[in-house]
Amino acid sequence: DTEVTQTPKHLVMGMTNKKSLKCEQHMGHRAMYWYKQKAKKPPELMFVYSYEKLSINESVPSRFSPECPNSSLLNLHLHALQPEDSALYLCATAGQSIGSYEQYFGPGTRLTVT
Amino acid sequence: DAKTTQPTSMDCAEGRAANLPCNHSTISGNEYVYWYRQIHSQGPQYIIHGLKNNETNEMASLIITEDRKSSTLILPHATLRDTAVYYCIVRDPTSGSRLTFGEGTQLTVNP
Numbered sequence: 001d002t003e004v005t006q007t008p009k010h011l012v013m014g015m016t017n018k019k020s021l022k023c024e025q026h027m028g029h030r031a032m033y034w035y036k037q038k039a040k041k042p043p044e045l046m047f048v049y050s051y052e053k054l055s056i057n058e059s060v061p062s063r064f065s066p067e068c069p070n071s072s073l074l075n076l077h078l079h080a081l082q083p084e085d086s087a088l089y090l091c092a093t094a095g096q097s098i099g100s101y102e103q104y105f106g107p108g109t110r111l112t113v114t
Numbered sequence: 115d116a117k118t119t120q121p122t123s124m125d126c127a128e129g130r131a132a133n134l135p136c137n138h139s140t141i142s143g144n145e146y147v148y149w150y151r152q153i154h155s156q157g158p159q160y161i162i163h164g165l166k167n168n169e170t171n172e173m174a175s176l177i178i179t180e181d182r183k184s185s186t187l188i189l190p191h192a193t194l195r196d197t198a199v200y201y202c203i204v205r206d207p208t209s210g211s212r213l214t215f216g217e218g219t220q221l222t223v224n225p
Contacts, residue, residue: 004157041217042199042201042215042216042217042218043152043158043215044215045212045213045214048212056212090157090158092157092158098207098208099207099208100146100163100207101207102148102160102163103150103158103160103213104160105157105158105159106157107156107157108155108156108157
């Protein structure tokens, strides 16, 4: 199974809402990532988890809160977002965070903040 | 990680080879060249990577110049489904886990 799944596919939320994005993999990968992609721009790294511990936070605002409850799941909790946070949020996994492992990406969650 | 330069866009006729160039003149000895692509509204997809030698897999071939300052991704028989943004990324896998995407090349395969 080489699939990374993300739910929901689409999400519309108001600026006062709290919502969560979910990512799941069953490849036994030990590195998991969150990326943000604005329209017509390349993906930008947000967070990296290695062996279920946060290893990289690319100075992401605290209104984005990642969580890795186990080796198969990665969540991104959203609170008090701004309209400029509207984007495609991509999850990716890799065998490990160090080494020449390719990253496998999910299809993304398209988030609209109103 | 070294910076890469790619053309903004390219066109290719269906069935012909698509040759996508990438310049990485500041690449260092530990850095690999990775290629990913992103079909519209999908997540990026890994294609191939290499260090020094040319590499081939079922999707593509990667040709790296001897001085390693540039590379070319070759799709031998492009199809309409190969229309995508192609990203060339240079990364030292021992230094951390960042994949830093540049602007990429929009490849359009025409019938």
